[in-house]
Amino acid sequence: MTASGVTPDEGGTEKYLRHNVTMHRRTSSSQRAPMLGADCKESSMTEMKRLNWSEIAPEGAKALFGIHHYVTRKTELPEELIHLIFLRVSQINGCAHCIDMHTRDLLKTMAIDKVSLVPVWAEVPHLFSDQYRAALAWAEEVTNVSTTHASDEAYAAAAAAFADKDLVDLTLAIAAMNAFNRLGSPFRLPVAAKP
Secondary structure, eight states: OOTTSOOTTSSHHHHHHHHHHHHHHHSOGGGSOOOOSTTOOGGGOOOOOOOOHHHHOHHHHHHHHHHHHIIIIISSSOHHHHHHHHHHHHHHHTOHHHHHHHHHHHTTTSOHHHHTTGGGGGGOGGGSOHHHHHHHHHHHHHHTHHHHOOOHHHHHHHHHHSOHHHHHHHHHHHHHHHHHHHHHTTTTOOOOOOO
16 A cells, blocks of 8 residues: 555555555655655655656556555455565665554554664664565665675575565565665655555
């Protein structure tokens, strides 16, 4: 589900895209939250109007949402785990829209105390199952692949925690969220959170 409350599966991808195009048009860039990230300074944020990627490239959006649909509806991965991974990847990438959306999704099944500690999950291992910790570690490894190179150690831990198909599906989920973040952040998709 998106921060706006419409999922690609409720009425199809076209309805989802129409809703998000409308939401994007109603929200000026000055109303959008700045990216979350260590290097981000408010003074460096632009007021420039950004493009709505899904409106300009609807076929590309439909293809990407097809992967999202597969990961969230056709795999054996628990829904809570998928939202946990989507949130962690979005935190790493600093996509405010996706952080907002997936925090809201995760809060439907996970206590706020636990959700608030997702960025430091490795410091509180007792809060997350072995499988969730392996998934979080793999998500960080894949998201930061330019520096981690998806190490053998991380791969072995993930492979030990997941069946082969589940590991591939998990990696597809991570890859898809990285793609969404790399669209949501540069095009400054709006957040639902209010001041």
